[in-house]
Amino acid sequence: MTVTDPSGAARAEGAGTAERRELLKVTGLVKHFPIRKGLLQKQVAAVQAVDGLDFTVREGETLSLVGESGCGKSTTGRLITRLEEPTAGKIEFEDRDITHLKDGPMRPLRRDIQMIFQDPYSSLNPRHTVGKIVSAPFHLQDVKPEGGVKKAVQDLLELVGLNPEHYNRYPHEFSGGQRQRIGIARTLALKPRLIVADEPVSALDVSIQAQVVNLLEDLQDELNLTYVMIAHDLSVVRHVSDRVAVMYLGKIVEIADRDPLYERPMHPYTVALMSAVPIPDTKRRHERERIRLQGDVPSPINPPPACRFHTRCWKAQDICKTQEPPLVELAPRHQVACHFPENAPAGTSDTPSGDVPPADPGSR
Template sequence: MYVKQPKLLEVKGLKKHFNVSEGFFKREKKYLYAVDGIDFFVKEGETLGIVGESGSGKSTTGNLIVQLIDPTEGQIIFDGVDLTTLSKKELRRKRADLQLIFQDPYSSLNPRMKVFDLIAEPLRTHQKLSSEQLHNQIVELMELVGLNPIYMNRYPHQFSGGQRQRIGIARAIALHPKLIVCDEPVSALDVSIQSQILNLLVKLQKELNLTYIFIAHGLPVVKHISDRIAVMYLGKIVELATKEQLFKNPKHPYTEGLMAAIPIPDPMLRDSKNEQLIEGDIPNPVNPPRGCPFHTRCKYAVDICKDELPVFQEKEKEHFVACHLVNKQ
């Protein structure tokens, strides 16, 4: 289905280790392994969902891709250029093609700026437009995301959470970027508003030929919008497959656990799924377990899981998994 699409983004061996050393002179070197060696790609026009618990490294991955933070190691090849090798000036020009939609619409917008200026900011930074051209662009963008342009001189606090997120989306698409990283864009919104924002993102993707990386906690949200889904756990991708493959045949025990956590209305089916629920908490990323990062919570774990890191490999076409038991099959 996606074979003919060229790769817009390719991530190779990406790592981000934060120094959290302790002691007066910080002699005891400690690192938080937020992202610990991941590989994936995103094709033009598709949506790659990234899902996992808090602390799995999803948002850090998104921040690394848009270069809000520098990687410890690895390559981020976007549109044929390795972003990690660019100077600040070169990266500033490239950022017009690479945008981010933030999680919290309440804190991501400057409360002292009017909507017009919030949406106009990226246009003023990257383009030279006359006052009339700028005004027309803002009107067009507001209409595109479902906001009435007559409210362009209002402040963010005068809008609801869903409307604020629409303002954030208008900012993100203002420069017609090639890739947008959506960092949990609906998690802070009411359930009734979430579907509206998701449908808006799908609509804009079709109209503007956008490519998304969509980060979320739960599988139901990424299922609605994604073409392929990457499952992250403790800084690593443990499974990556098309949406259809993942929901029809999840291979990693962690993915099975996430599936079991999806609410279902039938009490009889709900009881049968309880056996697959994941127990315990995600380990401390400062001191991750040896071997497979999931073995401390996996009911299928054997000795090799405790000692050796499983290889992330393709088991079926476009279906990758990192699990010793699956790799033996």
């Protein structure tokens, strides 16, 4: 797929991301939610929602976080936007450490880092008009747009495909897709540079999802936005992403450019995820084996030791239960955390060829 830049020159989607300036850098990010019991509320355990993430996001690109429900995607998004306080690790925005910034110093940065929430029904105050909802960022940041607040809000509504005359209407008068457009307009009010989109289309009808996805892509090209997209629909992710990070139980197990990840996934968990992506062509469906993982996702309160996926992995051996695999680059811009990766270049596996017996499809 190609898109056309303002100069009219066609560029490959995702091309040149390696040369762009680094906007966000996350190092060793951890978030544990304490579990307390008793009269004194003593901590007895912790939910290890995010447990040591490392990734970067370059200016103008879209990095998507994917994985099963409960793997820590949304928590990661809330940590990046500083809606949650990290337990450990480091978050840098434009080389500035924002990990533990207090509300005062963080307030100006709210203009540059914004979030699109998953549910367009609960994220809009039903008692406020559209004008009041979209203009809230101007008032909170004491920004006086040229031409007045009302004119700026109407321009934003028009930008996201709504009628400027909707200014005085209430959220209940709109459909789900229109409400999400209102939320996007509010997000764009302060001209942010980084937007964390937490499953922005999952609550919408399928017929509306494509419209919102295309709107986000058009806005990215027009306003030079950078996205961290949180999603579970792998078809949508393939359409919008430059790079994809796969999460499992609080950790990134694979991160790579979009096309290499979809065409040659290396981590067994990613292979299983990709096998579940629907194929529109009925003639090609029989060509791919559907991998069904056995067992449930372990509890984040007491995750398995070493490789957290070894309890469900058909390639697991003793080393997977005792040594945690590091996230290493096995191909250009393709990092994997696995002792026995699939589709890996020759010589990159931790075990000699032939030491791993072929997997029985029925055991997957």
